[in-house]
Amino acid sequence: MSIERPWLDHYPAGVPADIDVNAFRSIAAVLEESFQKFRNRPAFKNFGKVLTYGQIDELSQAFAGFLSGELGLKKGDRLAIMLPNLLQYPIALFGALRLGLTVVNTNPLYTTRELHHQLEDSGAKALLVLDNFAATAQHALDGTKVQHVITTAVGDMVGFPKGNIINFVVKNIRKEVPAFNLPGAVRFRTALERGKAHPMPAVDIGHDDIAFLQYTGGTTGVAKGAMLTHRNMIANMLQADAWISGSATAGEEIIVTALPLYHIFSLTANGLVFTRLGAMNLLITNPRDMKGFVKELSKEKFTAITGVNTLFNGLLNTPGFADLDFSRLHLSLGGGMAVQRSVAERWKKTTGVTLAEAYGLTETSPAACINPLDLKEYNGSIGLPISSTYVQIRAEDGTVLPIGEAGELCIKGPQVMKGYWGQPEETAKVLDAEGWLRTGDIAKMDANGYVYIVDRKKDMILVSGFNVYPNEIEDIVMHHPGVAEVAAVGVDDEHSGEVVKLFVVRRDPSLTVEALKEYCRENLTGYKRPKHIEFRDALPKTNVGKILRRELRDEERKKKQAA
Structure with a gap:
């Protein structure tokens, strides 16, 4: 049965109908390519400290060496990472992925109860946690399979003396580190030192291996781990890459990463897609401090920014933002929640760049629909289904509805998750035998293939x-x-x-x-x-x-x- 794809006729120039997901065997293979290609280029910047692609390569190898050589972690074991946007995050993330571990991204703001559920459900064997949240971890570990804890402070990778000053201020002046007791925990910098003595083992990682357990409520109740395979993530990287390739230049982009990298949108778009492009990720640790955020932005001629509506709105309402240099900015992408028309119009007026809305779910790694980046102005749509992605609007009984009629948005493509971890019944509720994912969102499609969200089916x-x-x-x-x-x-x-x-x-x-x-x-x-x-x-x-x-x-x- 062939499925109509009216949106293909309206793709931006150069965007293919389909991507070749077999171009890479694993996320690790994508990373290796970037480490070689962009070795001396800046990769991540945080608190003024820059790490190049070559340095990230070596540090992530050392971290992998520690995890395998000292902790005995093997392919398929789960590592939970509980960090905000800091240089430690990509080092740990890339080290784990190169080792074939499954990364369990954990929100640092979780309560003890929420963290305990996630650690217990995922069966994580190790946890990397920021000192600020270590007290929560201490109380959440009981009854979980976590055997190893690695702790780190905010400024640990910033270098002397600035990193030491940051750590002193966070702990002693701002009092942001509650007392904790985690016997046997290893410091992150110690782990890197010890890891250098262990060569990173060669691990055979394939498409079906699980790269992430990305927790989400899905469409109901308590958080479930969406199993995102290497194939899912490679597909979404290549899909997004194909979509932005006409406007992004490899090795020249500076992307503002204010959304936390533990969130699927930022993880894939900023952490992976822009790493493949050899961009510099400007990591914003605390975007809630809008004045500090704008001050960071004033130091860079940034070219791209991703965010949610509230972030864009917050920036527009912060003194000094309108005075920034937007001369190199060409990509503004909003997702995670609906972009409001008033915010999009103000953004265009202030920066000169259209705020393009995208749509995705944790279960789709996340991108499913994106607006063309050459869009002249906000159009109220979530965009067109991206390469290799099929979309249907269905009635309650599963029949496909005609153009213009509202029904449940259903998605099929190589980026759709394998299922929910350990929950076949929950998986069966949203994923059918043919691979169609029921999103729980009510949408309609116009004759050109643009999709519009009408309402949410659930009470989320x-x-x-x-x-x-x-x-x-x-x-x-x-x-x-x-x-x-x-x-x-x-x-x-x-x-x-x-x-x-x-x-x-x-x-x-x-x-x-x-x-x-x-x-x-x-x-x-x-x-x-x-x-x-x-x-x-x-x-x-x-x-x-x-x-x-x-x-x-x-x-x-x-x-x-x-x-």
Whole structure:
């Protein structure tokens, strides 16, 4: 059965209909090519310190040497990495991938409960963690298979004296490192030193080997590990590379990496695609410090930037951003959440560059649709399906809907995950026998193949590009002795796109909003915490007693419209 691809006629010049996923056997092979080709070029920059491709090659070999020679880790073993954007991240990531390990990217902001679930579920044998989050790790390790811990401080790879000053300030002045006790933990720099004594073993890594367990809520509940193989990641790198090749120059790009590299969008687009291009990744460790972020940007004539809508909006609202030198900027890519028209229009006016929206999921490694980069202005679409990618809009019963009709967006391509780690039932819910992934997003396609997101099928809340699942929030809040019933919904927010609002029926009439917020602060990562809490006598329900979140959401929308 041939599937129509109306979008091919509207591809930018030079973009192929399909990519050759067999061009590389593994991500390691892609990295080796870049290390040789761009050996003396800058690869990563952070806090003013630059590491070249040659240095990253040697350091990642040393890290691989330590993991294999000293810790005995072998192909297929899981290594959890719990770091923000620091020079340590690419060294550890590339070392692990070259060894054939499976990388478990871990959000440093996780609570003990969230981290414990991920370590236990993935079966990780080793953990690399920043000192700032080591106390959380200490309490999360019990009952997991983690045998080895490597710790590091923010400035460890920045060099003397600047790195030492950064570490002193973070620990003693800002007090950002809670006391922790991890007996037997090895320091990152010690690991690199010891690793030099062990040559990196030659490992046969193939397409079907799992490169990442990338945790996501998928379409429901508790976080699941999407199994992203070397084939999935190579495919998405080549797909994105084909899409941007007309506007990107190998060995000359400087890409701003403000989204954390543990997030699939930044990991693939910045960490892998631009490494293949020989670009310099400008790592921003704390993009929330917008003034500091703009100061970093003022030092570089950057050529590309990726981000979520909230990031672009934050930059536009920060004094000094409009005065930066945008003369070399040619690529601005927004993903992770919907790009708002008002933000896109302001971005174009300020920088002179169109903010192109892309769409993807953790389950698609992530890119599935991207707008042409020569787009004259924001068009409200998530773009065209990229090379080797098939898209259909389907009705509830699975029939393919005609152009212009809204239904569930389904995706097929070499970047679609292998499935969820250890969860065949959950995998079967979203992935059919032919390889079609049900996204849970409601979309429509126009005659030219442009895809438009209409709504989300599920009740998922999208806070600054991060998925928040009401089931998880409600589950935690229901553990509070003063709560009888709860519903969590997403409400519009001009900064984050959406934020969490709780509707609560109290068991204890003396329970206050502040007390419940404090409880959530202890049990939920920042972006999952409710910004609004409303107490009610009852919640709307179906005839079988299921709480109607949709009704609550609609109420909120009407209130906002009336206001």
